[in-house]
Amino acid sequence: MKFGRISRESPDGAIARLVVVEPEKGRVIDLARAGALYAMGKRHATQAAAMRLAQAQFPGSMAQALGASDILVDAATEAIQGSYGDDASLDINNVTWLPASDPPVLRDGLTFVGHIKGWHERMQREVPESMLLIPGFTKNSPSTAIGHNSVVPWPGYIKSKMDYELELGYVIGREGGSVRPEDAMKYVFGITLYNDFSGRDLQHNELPIGMGSTKSKDFAHAIGPWITTLDEFKDLDSIPMEVRVNGETWGKGNSGGKLWTVAELVAYVSLGEKILPGDVIGSGTMGGGSALELGRELKPGDVVELEASGVGVLRTTMGQPIDGLWWPERRKPFM
Incomplete structure (x- = not known):
């Protein structure tokens, strides 16, 4: 699996997002977005709760996300399945890339x-x-x-x-x-x-x-x-x-x-x-x-x-x- 970081615009300015990268499909999948959609669709969470859960599970910091690396791949695989990944995907050629990791050292x-x-x-x-x-x-x-x-x-x-x-x-x-x-x-x-x-x-x-x-x-x-x-x-x-x-x-x-x-x-x-x-x-x-x-x-x-x-x-x-x-x-x- 391939993981990266991109910058996305928000009402509060540019924010970092963790993505799964699928070069063969020409796309990246915004994990916070996919995770929220999954939580609402599969877990019947409210929108607000789903967003809080997804942002905690898939932060924009790779260092923070890797703090739970034993479950990161499984959680990402689950979040991007089916339509959830499709609905959270972006053209790989139209994203702004951040350093793949934000290393503490x-x-x-x-x-x-x-x-x-x-x-x-x-x-x-x-x-x-x-x-x-x-x-x-x-x-x-x-x-x-x-x-x-x-x-x-x-x-x-x-x-x-x-x-x-x-x-x-x-x-x-x-x-x-x-x-x-x-x-x-x-x-x-x-x-x-x-x-x-x-x-x-x-x-x-x-x-x-x-x-x-x-x-x-x-x-x-x-x-x-x-x-x-x-x-x-x-x-x-x-x-x-x-x-x-x-x-x-x-x-x-x-x-x-x-x-x-x-x-x-x-x-x-x-x-x-x-x-x-x-x-x-x-x-x-x-x-x-x-x-x-x-x-x-x-x-x-x-x-x-x-x-x-x-x-x-x-x-x-x-x-x-x-x-x-x-x-x-x-x-x-x-x-």
Whole structure:
């Protein structure tokens, strides 16, 4: 099953709605609407009660909805049956997409051997021994998550070497802490696409500080177009993946060739802290899945499409650089 989030207009302005996505039928189903119709038709609830029940069961927040992930799929399947789903359906081409999840915490791993080698070569850095000891990941800002068909904000302090990153996003479906790899996949609800945009020139200056990438990445994180539940994938290491820029293929491969498994990454992330429903953990970039590895870069107006079989296509357009932002002045050397 596929779940997404869209924005709909209401008397009080735009509101987020949880939807079931049926690409093969060219439609999405507004679950709050379908759930209310089902409650009135099958349960004989009053309209007011049916709306309260449906909105509680199918909130616009994916994180809140996944708090009940053990029943979410069953409840959605029930709500969209027959005419209830038909009467709550919308044309898939005429909806405004929100980030597929609104993650309480957004993390990004580094697991693909091809990208690890290619990134370090292009950034003129040695692959550290520590990468063989522990899975690497960063914590990113969830406040800058954007959805399918969005324009990517381009802060003017990134002058050149703007980059995309072709990644899968593992969406957490239940709360846990210090889980073990053999149990970790029980906590993964589904898979989405994740584009971790990166300003490589600024990243080159940030990394020697030793605290990771910050402003070179936290201006935009595209998550979408929707989430496909884990049961629809036979092998998480053989998902075909591709990235296109303005319709031209810039990278193609699959989800294999990892240094650390999905289960190991999820387990490591959870050590000593909580993973929460709605959290997104990026797989890291597929080998050859960044412009950096090709010696290329993005320009304003470029249309970037990430595709993964079984998920879909996450499309974004690079915006114009935002001028007039403050930037720190160089300090004098230490005495």
